[in-house]
Amino acid sequence: MKIALIGHGAIAAYVAANLPANTQLTGAICRPGREAAAHEALSVVPALSVADLPERPDLLVDCAGHAGLRAHGLAALAAGIEVLSVSVGALADAGFCAELEAAARAGGTRLCLASGAIGALDALSAAATGQGLAVTYTGRKPPQGWRGSRAEEVLDLEALAGPVTHFSGTAREAAQAYPKNANVAAAVALAGAGLDATRAELIADPGVTANIHEIAAEGSFGRFRFQIEGLPLPGNPRSSALTALSLLAALRQRQATIRI
Ligand SMILES: NC(=O)C1=CN([C@@H]2O[C@H](COP(=O)(O)OP(=O)(O)OC[C@H]3O[C@@H](n4cnc5c(N)ncnc54)[C@H](OP(=O)(O)O)[C@@H]3O)[C@@H](O)[C@H]2O)C=CC1
Numbered sequence: 001m002k003i004a005l006i007g008h009g010a011i012a013a014y015v016a017a018n019l020p021a022n023t024q025l026t027g028a029i030c031r032p033g034r035e036a037a038a039h040e041a042l043s044v045v046p047a048l049s050v051a052d053l054p055e056r057p058d059l060l061v062d063c064a065g066h067a068g069l070r071a072h073g074l075a076a077l078a079a080g081i082e083v084l085s086v087s088v089g090a091l092a093d094a095g096f097c098a099e100l101e102a103a104a105r106a107g108g109t110r111l112c113l114a115s116g117a118i119g120a121l122d123a124l125s126a127a128a129t130g131q132g133l134a135v136t137y138t139g140r141k142p143p144q145g146w147r148g149s150r151a152e153e154v155l156d157l158e159a160l161a162g163p164v165t166h167f168s169g170t171a172r173e174a175a176q177a178y179p180k181n182a183n184v185a186a187a188v189a190l191a192g193a194g195l196d197a198t199r200a201e202l203i204a205d206p207g208v209t210a211n212i213h214e215i216a217a218e219g220s221f222g223r224f225r226f227q228i229e230g231l232p233l234p235g236n237p238r239s240s241a242l243t244a245l246s247l248l249a250a251l252r253q254r255q256a257t258i259r260i
Pocket residue numbers: 006007008009010011012029030031034063064065066067068069071086087088114115116117118179180181183184187233235236238239240243
């Protein structure tokens with residue numbers, strides 16, 4: 001399988017360095033002026049667009065975040081190239097989501113959303129087929145995990161003496177306000193109760209060292225709680241290592257004869 005990446009940051013570098021057997025990295029898309037950095041991180045010839053890639057990939061893996069999916073997702077899908085993306089929160093923009101759907105339909109392909117830094121999406125999606133599903137997602141990270149996010153506008157991250165909830169609202173609002181930190185909120189919502197019915201709380205907590213994601217779900221199926229303490233990726237304290245691992249798992253699954 002030939003894959004190309006969007007982005008050359010922490011997630012992309014991990015994926016490129018740990019590709020499963022039978023998977024070849026044939027290209028990477030970066031922003032103009034970032035060609036040298038992309039080449040250094042991934043050791044592939046960088047491209048600036050899908051059309052510019054040296055070979056047509058079987059799969060385009062978006063590791064860049066919302067801006068990368070916005071810039072290149074539609075062109076890839078419309079050209080019939082399947083896209084696997086970590087930028088789940090980008091779908092909180094209903095207009096862009098509709099454009100992605102239309103492009104995938106026109107190209108006869110699909111957009112696959114990575115499970116990313118969270119798990120239990122299978123249980124949520126089964127629960128959503130029953131009645132009365134109510135879901136709350138809580139994302140708790142150490143202060144450095146919120147650097148570069150809207151949390152900095154409402155908190156002095158360096159001076160926290162204890163946990164502070166800096167966002168409380170719907171998953172759609174969280175995903176749009178925190179594009180680098182609340183993709184998990186969007187994934188939980190899209191798998192389960194939906195972007196407007198899923199509650200999200202985001203907490204900066206100087207007492208933790210991991211990125212802690214929690215789901216509390218209740219409905220006609222019963223109830224469950226799921227919590228994960230994700231270690232950050234080297235290179236970006238905002239992003240959990242499981243995100244890159246989830247992309248590698250998706251690449252493996254895509255080639256598996258028996259899937260789970
Ligand atoms: N679904 C999930 O559970 C998770 C999703 N994420 C998402 O993944 C994103 C990437 O994470 P991470 O690798 O840690 O972040 P990094 O900041 O380490 O890397 C981001 C990379 O994307 C590149 N990029 C940005 N915009 C574009 C664009 N328009 N075209 C091409 N490349 C672009 C950046 O290039 P440059 O250096 O030029 O800026 C950089 O190489 C996060 O921003 C977040 O949205 C993260 C964690 C969990």
